[in-house]
Amino acid sequence: MSEASNATPALLDVRDVSKAFGAVEVLRSVSLQVKRGEVVTVIGPSGSGKTTLLRCVNFLESYDSGSIRIDGKEVGYREAGTRQRRSERDLAAMRAETGMVFQSFNLFPHLTAAGNIMLGLTKVRKKSEAEARQAAEHWLGRVGLAHKADSLPAELSGGQQQRVGIARAVAMEPKILLLDEITSALDPELVGEVLAVVRSLAEDGMTMLMVTHEMAFARDASSRIVFMADGGVSAVGPPKEILAADTANERLRTFLARFRASHF
Amino acid sequence: MLGQILYALPFLAEGFAVTLWVSLLVVVLSLIAGVLLGVGLVYGPVPLRWAVRIFSDTIRGIPILVLMFFVYYGLPAIGLHLPSFWAAVLALTLFKTAQVIEYLRGAVGSIPKGQSEAAMAIGLTFRQRLTYVIFPQAFRRFLPPWINGVTDAVKGSALVSLLGITDLMQAVNQVIGRTYEAMPLYILGALIYFAVNYALSLASRRLERRFSFIRE
Numbered sequence: 001m002s003e004a005s006n007a008t009p010a011l012l013d014v015r016d017v018s019k020a021f022g023a024v025e026v027l028r029s030v031s032l033q034v035k036r037g038e039v040v041t042v043i044g045p046s047g048s049g050k051t052t053l054l055r056c057v058n059f060l061e062s063y064d065s066g067s068i069r070i071d072g073k074e075v076g077y078r079e080a081g082t083r084q085r086r087s088e089r090d091l092a093a094m095r096a097e098t099g100m101v102f103q104s105f106n107l108f109p110h111l112t113a114a115g116n117i118m119l120g121l122t123k124v125r126k127k128s129e130a131e132a133r134q135a136a137e138h139w140l141g142r143v144g145l146a147h148k149a150d151s152l153p154a155e156l157s158g159g160q161q162q163r164v165g166i167a168r169a170v171a172m173e174p175k176i177l178l179l180d181e182i183t184s185a186l187d188p189e190l191v192g193e194v195l196a197v198v199r200s201l202a203e204d205g206m207t208m209l210m211v212t213h214e215m216a217f218a219r220d221a222s223s224r225i226v227f228m229a230d231g232g233v234s235a236v237g238p239p240k241e242i243l244a245a246d247t248a249n250e251r252l253r254t255f256l257a258r259f260r261a262s263h264f
Numbered sequence: 265m266l267g268q269i270l271y272a273l274p275f276l277a278e279g280f281a282v283t284l285w286v287s288l289l290v291v292v293l294s295l296i297a298g299v300l301l302g303v304g305l306v307y308g309p310v311p312l313r314w315a316v317r318i319f320s321d322t323i324r325g326i327p328i329l330v331l332m333f334f335v336y337y338g339l340p341a342i343g344l345h346l347p348s349f350w351a352a353v354l355a356l357t358l359f360k361t362a363q364v365i366e367y368l369r370g371a372v373g374s375i376p377k378g379q380s381e382a383a384m385a386i387g388l389t390f391r392q393r394l395t396y397v398i399f400p401q402a403f404r405r406f407l408p409p410w411i412n413g414v415t416d417a418v419k420g421s422a423l424v425s426l427l428g429i430t431d432l433m434q435a436v437n438q439v440i441g442r443t444y445e446a447m448p449l450y451i452l453g454a455l456i457y458f459a460v461n462y463a464l465s466l467a468s469r470r471l472e473r474r475f476s477f478i479r480e
Contacts, residue, residue, distance in 0.1 A: 096387025106382035120386035
């Protein structure tokens, strides 16, 4: 965090992170900062490393070199420059500070909507059953599902499941919320309800890093957009600049043109 | 004939108690060992995975009777003298453990990876993930083959008679030795085994219904 380019230190500070799966380099020296309260969106063609980057931030994936810090604390490895993995207990504690919402929801099918939210609150945050239930009901209310607290995931629509997924993540009061293509598995008519929830969280000042293919949403909701190609950051800037049809970045221009052609 | 059966019953009851005791020991010990080793097989470091894999494949490739004779007659060669009862229990437990390892691997393997990841993402530790997320879901898939395995253990326990242990099977043989009435006594013995296993499979069906709450 020593040479942060802006005056306020970044909440999430990714520096020169590289990662290879065998011979394939999925991340090439990626650097990226997210400040408190910012919403940063990562776009790019599939295979560009967006999702891998997101998964490195809460150490669902390890990275080969570089550093990822949240609030100044190295995520996956012990401090002091070693590449020694944190202990299981440490990792769990670090992950509890980041919320993650998945493309395929990944709700726990054996637990009710409220139960999904309460699990982390009781076992990780050590809240009492009653406190956790209250928090679960509060967050289900926030995502418009107060009446579904006792429904099992299988009894909910895709959009409803994803809203529970968001509630499960934010109920832990994470420092940053990671959203991994959270509307990609949804029928088009269900996308809006999920994005509305994300928007309201952004308005409340939740710090977010998201990967999405919803360009209109990215344009409206993001503080900054990061364009990734071939495992590296190709362009960063405010939405208007990045999504301009006449951008000088040729890769980005091609990506946007192809995107427009397939979506409009 | 009824008189002979009444005469035989106290002997058979004693043998039956031994059968149940052997079965219970084998089922409980193999459950504990099999679940621990199964978790090692799925989540452990590579050397442990290999060790468990070799153990399971070897044991499952040996006829249970050979395993039993090996433990009872073979191990004394390396200084390990087990009484016949414990030799039999050990052999049956090893055999059953290898099966439990495979049931566990299959059941846990059927849970999508996203479940572990979601559990990690909210900050659960490895043990918490297994306890609250993976096992409750895997249980439903583990149960049917495992109950089958329990009935196999009850039936398989008849093999201990070959080490001279007076279980139900051996008691039946001893009574026949005295009365020369083979048919009615074998039928009686078979009925007792059947009663136990039928009760188990009824219980299993009830349990499966009880845990069928997860629709996929």
